[in-house]
Amino acid sequence: MEPESLYNLLQAPGKVDPPAAETLAQGEKRKYLPPTSRKDPRFEELQKALMEWINTELLPEHIVVRSLEEDMFDGLILHHLFQKLAGLKLNVEEIALTSASQRRKLTVVLEAANKSLQVEESQAKWSVESIFNKDLLATLHLLVALAKRFQPSLPLPANVQVEVITMESTKSGLKSEKSVEQLTECSTDTDQASKDVFDELFKLAPEKVNAVKEAIMNFVNQNLDRLGLSVQNLDTQFADGVILLLLIGQLEGFFLHLKEFYLTPNSPAEMLHNVTLALELLKDEGLLKYPVSPEDIVNKDAKSTLRVLYSLFCKHKLKESADGVPRGSPN
Numbered sequence: 001m002e003p004e005s006l007y008n009l010l011q012a013p014g015k016v017d018p019p020a021a022e023t024l025a026q027g028e029k030r031k032y033l034p035p036t037s038r039k040d041p042r043f044e045e046l047q048k049a050l051m052e053w054i055n056t057e058l059l060p061e062h063i064v065v066r067s068l069e070e071d072m073f074d075g076l077i078l079h080h081l082f083q084k085l086a087g088l089k090l091n092v093e094e095i096a097l098t099s100a101s102q103r104r105k106l107t108v109v110l111e112a113a114n115k116s117l118q119v120e121e122s123q124a125k126w127s128v129e130s131i132f133n134k135d136l137l138a139t140l141h142l143l144v145a146l147a148k149r150f151q152p153s154l155p156l157p158a159n160v161q162v163e164v165i166t167m168e169s170t171k172s173g174l175k176s177e178k179s180v181e182q183l184t185e186c187s188t189d190t191d192q193a194s195k196d197v198f199d200e201l202f203k204l205a206p207e208k209v210n211a212v213k214e215a216i217m218n219f220v221n222q223n224l225d226r227l228g229l230s231v232q233n234l235d236t237q238f239a240d241g242v243i244l245l246l247l248i249g250q251l252e253g254f255f256l257h258l259k260e261f262y263l264t265p266n267s268p269a270e271m272l273h274n275v276t277l278a279l280e281l282l283k284d285e286g287l288l289k290y291p292v293s294p295e296d297i298v299n300k301d302a303k304s305t306l307r308v309l310y311s312l313f314c315k316h317k318l319k320e321s322a323d324g325v326p327r328g329s330p331n
Contacts, residue, residue: 025169026170028168029166029167029168030167031135031137031164031165031166031167032166032167033136033137033162033165034164036163036269038136042157042160043160043162043183045160046140046156046157046160046183046184047068047140049154049155049156049157050068050144050147051065051066051068054077054081054143057085058081061080061084063077068136068139068143069134069136070134072139073102073106073131073132073133073134073139074102074105075102075103075105075106075108075109075131076095076102076105078106078109078110078142079092079105079109081146082112082113082116085146085150086116086150088112088116090108090109090112092104093105102132103128103132110126110127110128110131110142113142116149117145117149119145124141124142125138125141125142126138126139126142137162137164137181140183144156144183156184157184158184158185159182159184159294159295160182160183161181161182161272161294162180162183163178163181163268163269163272164178164179164180165177166179178269179268180268180269180272180298180299182295209302212306213234213306215313216234216306216309216310216313217232219313219316220234220247223247223251223316224246224247224250227250229243229246231243234306235300235302235305236300238297238305239271239275239297239298239300240262240265240270240271240298241261241265241271241272241273241274241275241278241298242261242262242263242264242265242274244274244275244278244297245274245277245281247312248278248281251315252281252285254281260277261274261277262274271298272294272295272298275294275298276294278308279292279294279297279308282311287311287312288307288308289311290307292304292307292308
């Protein structure tokens with residue numbers, strides 16, 4: 001994605017200001033959460049669920065967390081939480097009052113946590129620096145990983161995704177880029193079921209994938225013809241959700257008001273909104289039998305895109321065969 005101007009991309013909330021050029025070293029990158037991400041209901045729900053979990057775990061120690069951003073950075077609560085979860089005693093000072101001692105304490109706690117999580121420091125989505133600097137995104141990644149490791153039954157909201165802004169300091173100044181980041185996994189209600197037809201197809205008969213794509217693309221274009229649209233690439237043209245929504249509306253008889261989706265999405269968040277809406281419509285109609293992540297569609301995952309289109313193909317191709325008249329054809 002082409003970098004956009006700082007003014008258009010980032011209007012930070014009160015507590016998170018975009019960095020001045022001198023605060024980032026040459027070549028350094030840093031992630032920020034825009035206000036829209038912070039106010040996302042599912043993002044807020046995830047924070048609430050994690051805080052309730054931590055407070056329940058640490059209730060006997062009379063520790064109360066009110067803000068993951070403000071209360072976790074110095075290592076004190078992470079120290080108590082990890083010791084309780086892992087049943088380990090860490091050799092680190094109990095009270096750290098200075099910045100240096102807090103950072104030292106946090107280092108010990110994260111080294112132990114990474115070892116328990118079997119995560120290399122270079123691969124972790126958190127670091128001493130990011131946690132100590134009250135990076136909410138890094139803190140959430142760490143807490144979700146701890147919950148998954150030590151309390152996998154904890155009911156965290158599934159498929160929480162946020163738009164993030166990555167700032168980079170270059171010789172010509174600050175550059176910024178948007179992306180979508182996954183915080184929790186999709187619901188696993190049906191993940192334990194046997195693999196679906198596309199898992200088998202991609203694994204056992206990859207040479208047949210193009211034939212399946214061609215059949216589905218012919219079906220899609222037949223039903224988009226009335227709208228004056230056509231698709232040449234299934235992997236890429238459904239990523240923003242626009243054609244997918246129009247196709248669903250055409251096949252299912254939905255009228256989608258333009259206020260409900262972005263006809264010309266300009267960001268990953270707007271694309272994600274469109275795709276999420278499309279998947280919800282399919283679920284409401286009972287068509288989507290296999291869990292599909294909206295982010296996978298946005299990221300042009302071929303298997304996920306085919307799963308979605310195949311659900312429509314199965315229902316309406318059968319109807320065409322029964323009626324003898326292709327949908328979208330003139331009467």
